[in-house]
Amino acid sequence: MKLTLEFGGGLELLCDSVKIHHVSVEPQDGEQKLTMKHLLSWVRTNLIKERPEMFMKGDSVRPGVLVLVNDCDWELSGQLDTSLEDKDVVVFISTLHGG
Amino acid sequence: MEGETAKPAKGRVCTICNQRRAALKRPKTLEQICRECFYAVFEQEIHGVIVENQLFKPGERVAIGASGGKDSTVLAYVLSELNRRHNYGLDLFLLSVDEGITGYRDDSLETVKRNEIQYGLPLKVVSYKELYGWTMDEIVKLIGLKNNCTFCGVFRRQALDRGAALLKVDKLVTGHNADDIAETVLLNILRGDIARLSRCTSITTGEDGPIPRCKPFKYTYEKEIFTYAYFKRLDYFSTECIYSPNAYRGFAREFIKDLERIRPRAILDIIKSGEDFRISTSTKMPEQGNCERCGYISSQKWCKACVLLEGLNRGLPKLGIGRSRGVNNEPGKNTKQAKGVESIQSKQCGNLDF
Ligand SMILES: [Zn+2]
Ligand SMILES: [Zn+2]
Ligand SMILES: [Zn+2]
Numbered sequence: 001m002k003l004t005l006e007f008g009g010g011l012e013l014l015c016d017s018v019k020i021h022h023v024s025v026e027p028q029d030g031e032q033k034l035t036m037k038h039l040l041s042w043v044r045t046n047l048i049k050e051r052p053e054m055f056m057k058g059d060s061v062r063p064g065v066l067v068l069v070n071d072c073d074w075e076l077s078g079q080l081d082t083s084l085e086d087k088d089v090v091v092f093i094s095t096l097h098g099g
Numbered sequence: 100m101e102g103e104t105a106k107p108a109k110g111r112v113c114t115i116c117n118q119r120r121a122a123l124k125r126p127k128t129l130e131q132i133c134r135e136c137f138y139a140v141f142e143q144e145i146h147g148v149i150v151e152n153q154l155f156k157p158g159e160r161v162a163i164g165a166s167g168g169k170d171s172t173v174l175a176y177v178l179s180e181l182n183r184r185h186n187y188g189l190d191l192f193l194l195s196v197d198e199g200i201t202g203y204r205d206d207s208l209e210t211v212k213r214n215e216i217q218y219g220l221p222l223k224v225v226s227y228k229e230l231y232g233w234t235m236d237e238i239v240k241l242i243g244l245k246n247n248c249t250f251c252g253v254f255r256r257q258a259l260d261r262g263a264a265l266l267k268v269d270k271l272v273t274g275h276n277a278d279d280i281a282e283t284v285l286l287n288i289l290r291g292d293i294a295r296l297s298r299c300t301s302i303t304t305g306e307d308g309p310i311p312r313c314k315p316f317k318y319t320y321e322k323e324i325f326t327y328a329y330f331k332r333l334d335y336f337s338t339e340c341i342y343s344p345n346a347y348r349g350f351a352r353e354f355i356k357d358l359e360r361i362r363p364r365a366i367l368d369i370i371k372s373g374e375d376f377r378i379s380t381s382t383k384m385p386e387q388g389n390c391e392r393c394g395y396i397s398s399q400k401w402c403k404a405c406v407l408l409e410g411l412n413r414g415l416p417k418l419g420i421g422r423s424r425g426v427n428n429e430p431g432k433n434t435k436q437a438k439g440v441e442s443i444q445s446k447q448c449g450n451l452d453f
Contacts, residue, residue: 009169009325009337064356066325073123073326076110076131093329095278095321096352 001025001034001086005043009094011065014054015047023047036069037080039090054094064096115140122330126320126363134330141327145315146181152302154313157188160268164259165193165214165222167207169328170274172214172335174316177327178272179218192266193218196258197226198251199234210336217334225262227254231408242416253403257395263310275314278321278355281366284373285351293376300373307387308396320366322359 005021012019025042027034037059044052056062060080067074068091074082084090111121113133121131125140132140148154155161163178165171175193182189195211198204208224215222228234231254238250263271280300287296298304303313316324328335358365389395390402397403410416 008329062353062356063360064353066322066329068326068329071122071134071330072110072120075124076121091329093325095325096349096356 001084001088003039003084003087004089005047006089006091007093008091009066009096011055011092011094014050014052016049021047033083035080036067036074036082036084036090039084040080054096055092061092062094062096064094066093066095067091068093123323123326126322126359127367129363137323137330138327141319141323142177142181145177145319146185148302148318149181149187149315152313154272154303154315155187155189155270158190159188159270160190160192160266161270161272162192162194162223162263162266162268163220164271164273165195165211166274167195167210167214167336168274169333169335169337170276170279170316170321170324172210172274172333173324173328174272174274175214175218175220176331176333178315179220191220192268193220193222194259194262194266194268194271195222195224196255196262197224197228198255199227199236201236204235207336210334213334223262223266225258225265227258230254230258230261231404233408233411238411238416241411250407253407257402257404260309260395268310271310271312273312273314274316276316276319276321276324277366277370278352278359280314280317280373281369282348282351282355284369285355286348287373289347289351296373297376300370317370318367320363 002022002024005023007015007019007021015021023046025034025039028038031038040056040059040061044056048055054062055065061067067079069077069082069084070089071091111131113119113121113136114130115132115136119133119135122134123137124131125137161178163171163175165175175191178189179191181187182191193211193215195208197208211222211224214220226234235251242250259271283299284296287293287299300317302315302317303311305312327333355366355369387396387398390397390400390405392401392405395402395404399406401409
């Protein structure tokens with residue numbers, strides 16, 4: 001499915017300084033739905049070019065990274081369990097970089 | 100603009116208006132609220148802090164320390180909004196410091212210049228070059244990356260005061276937020292600097308100095324400032340300072356974020372702890388006088404900036420850093436007092452948001 005991923009607050013520096021990525025990601029083998037958990041590991045493998053520890057900690061984002069799915073705080077949709085749909089927009093903003 | 104990216108509403112309903120779809124979970128209260136209600140409570144809370152602490156008087160001239168970063172951009176936006184809405188009667192200005200960092204400060208200054216037009220606030224820029232004769236680039240070339248944050252911090256503090264004096268303002272407001280203050284409380288504990296521990300939580304500081312400074316975002320979470328800036332599509336600059344930040348502070352920052360994830364209230368509680376340390380008055384704060392060289396407030400013969408400058412100009416850049424022997428170490432002077440200045444800075448140099 002097609003997704004739009006946006007990186008801000010300095011996170012874009014980890015992926016070739018490109019802020020907006022239009023990507024196509026499929027659910028994990030044997031799964032029906034694409035979850036944020038899988039998307040994060042996909043991003044880490046496919047988009048993050050350097051310092052992945054600035055983006056992730058364990059299997060989630062590093063504390064201090066804001067995540068919005070369709071302009072909605074992912075804490076409302078179940079964080080890693082959030083399931084994604086075609087044409088969803090996912091935004092990652094680091095609050096750890098500069099003000 | 101706003102709302103365009105959102106797909107059809109799904110998910111929970113706002114617990115304030117019970118109508119629109121919730122867009123965020125407030126870290127402070129764990130309420131799930133919609134975008135419109137968020138704008139309203141966010142602005143109202145800051146208004147409440149301003150009123151309750153009597154931060155301003157009608158007719159005052161107030162400079163907003165503007166770095167182009169998200170804190171000061173949101174502060175400039177919200178303060179000019181509240182000034183109109185609640186008739187504070189303030190004359191607001193943007194005040195920026197140009198440290199002379201190619202590729203970083205010149206870009207963020209462009210953001211501030213756009214903010215000047217967007218918010219209709221007059222902008223004043225003071226530069227290290229014109230005040231001190233040195234840019235940060237030149238200083239780093241001479242001293243390397245090790246102690247550059249000492250220079251950055253000391254010079255910026257004084258530069259803001261000088262800029263504020265040029266603007267003839269009564270007050271200077273900065274964008275320090277709750278996360279920043281919690282971080283500074285922790286750092287002061289880690290340094291054993293109890294005297295500064297309570298002072299760093301004061302909403303207004305420097306009332307004894309040339310220009311009082313206040314922090315209207317003292318209780319405002321960083322997460323909400325980012326979310327506000329993002330939802331409102333405010334124009335801010337977000338790239339790390341190339342003269343990299345202090346690792347110790349970065350560590351404290353990360354620790355705070357870890358705590359916040361487990362228990363968001365931790366940030367407010369740390370600030371509360373800092374405030375409650377006020378009882379310990381046995382640690383004497385140094386007496387304030389004036390620098391013999393430039394007249395800036397100083398507890399020493401020369402102010403910290405003049406000591407650092409003397410070092411730079413004499414080719415002894417280590418002067419004034421750490422336990423140096425310099426002009427201020429005369430017999431009879433309490434050398435312990437000299438270390439104060441850098442710990443007052445409550446944000447890492449790396450992000451240059453004062
Ligand atoms: Zn609502
Ligand atoms: Zn610095
Ligand atoms: Zn001086």
